[in-house]
Amino acid sequence: MKKSLFMLMALLASLLLVLAACGPDRDSSEGEEEGQTEETGNEEAEGEADADKPDQLKVWADEDKSVGIEEAIAAFEEEHGIEVVVEELEMATKQKEQLRLDGPAGTGPDVITLPHDQIGQLADEGSIAPLGVDQSVLDIYTDSALTAVTFEGEIYGLPKATETPIFMYNKEHLDEAPETFDELYEFAQDFNDGENYAFLALWDNYYFAHGILATYGGYVFQDNDGTLDSTDIGLNNEGAVDGAQYIQKWYEEGLFPEGIIGESGGSTLTGLFEDGKVASKMDGPWSVQGVRDAGIDYGAAPMPKLSNGEYAQTFVGVKSWNVSNHSENKEWATKLITFLANEENSKKRFEITAEIPPVKALIEDPIIADDEVAQAVAIQSQRGVPMPNIPEMGQVWEPMATALQLIAMGEQDPQQALDDAVKAIEENIQTSKSE
DSSP states (O other), X not given: OHHHHHHHHHHHHHHHHHHHHHHHHHHHHHHHHHHHHHHHHHHHHHHHHHHHSOSEEEEEEOTTOGGGGHHHHHHHHHHHOOEEEEEEOOTTTHHHHHHHHHHHHXXXXXXXXXXXXXXXXXXXXXXXXXXXXXXXXXXXXXXXXXXXXXXXXXXXOEEEEEEOOEEEEETTTOSSOOSBHHHHHHHHHHHOOSSOBSOBOOTTSHHHHHHHHTTTTOEEEEEETTXXXXXXXXXXXXXXXXXXXXXXXXHHTTOSOGGGSSTTHHHHHHHHHHTTOBSEEEEOGGGHHHHHHTXXXXXXXOOOBOTTSOBOOOEEEEEEEEEBTTOSOHHHHHHHHHHHTSHHHHHHHHHHHOOBOOBHHHHSSHXXXXXXXXXXXXXXXXXXXXXXXXXXXXXXXXXXXXXXXXXHTTSXXXXXXXXXXXXXXHHHHHHHHHO
16 A cells, blocks of 8 residues: 555656656747747738839939939939839920820839929829828928929929029120119110110010019919919909000010010020020020020029019929829839939939929028029029919910910900900810810
């Protein structure tokens, strides 16, 4: 009995020792399995992130301007391991038209660049996507630039360049820019002789004429706290008529040559200025290179004040980077344009292309502040108004061009010409909406 009890107790003790010995091995094994599971989970997450990252992004840049982003593209590729293919395509019309074809076919770009007045139409069509970016990204740009790329309360692009007409003058004829148009008008009385002209502007073109009509009180569409009302057109109101009468005066008194009206007006103005026969002109920064090549000693300034004491409220155009709504890589495309349009890369692009970025910190930067043309554009852009970016704007240009040419040639009274233009615009808008 005692022997049996002793053997039973020995057996139980052996079992306890075995269980105690097995315990740590079991816990260690569980720990290893948990560690393996966690590591596997991390690898899976990283794998999913890599799977979402494309091998390639395609960018359409405007003609002769892709050189301005070469360094930024290389830096983005190195950081993210994504190849970025850049193709140059004419910006004003070609990119828009080609996107409508290539986008749905799946052969289009991830990123395009647009003049901001096309944003509304392409957003309505579903061709470009609204951007999901932090407010800190947007805060670097000027208010007018952000207004330009906003449509129906959403941001559809990141600004890369701004442009607006400025006052350019030949220092052989003018020592400095006049403060007012009244001074310029008086100067023209003595300077003009049938071959030489004190001042020229394409005021039969609504893009340039807006700076006069708007300053006296005209407007395209009523702005209701950031929303443009296409049913309220102010192009034939009292202020617009006053502006048109002022424009007509310069033509009626022979202060502008006859050849400056119509399709050939731009080339006539350019030729006369580059030949040294024009003391000053209203033109855009895009004309600077030709003036330099012609050897003209030129100066640049914001537009002078008009007779009502107000600075000319020119149209401001903003070029922006936009994401195709057909892209399968919208998130990465947005990361790319955020990088391209940041302060550092905007500054580098300006150094190469001379296109002025609407980045607040750069306006006071010596690189722009010490550049006469860039500073003139920067100041004038703050005084001007962004071109309307809603689709209805497309119905404005042709009727207004017709009206302004009739006014310039003295063939129609300003009130009647503008009344007819507004009627045509309203009819065109209604027709376009019914199609």
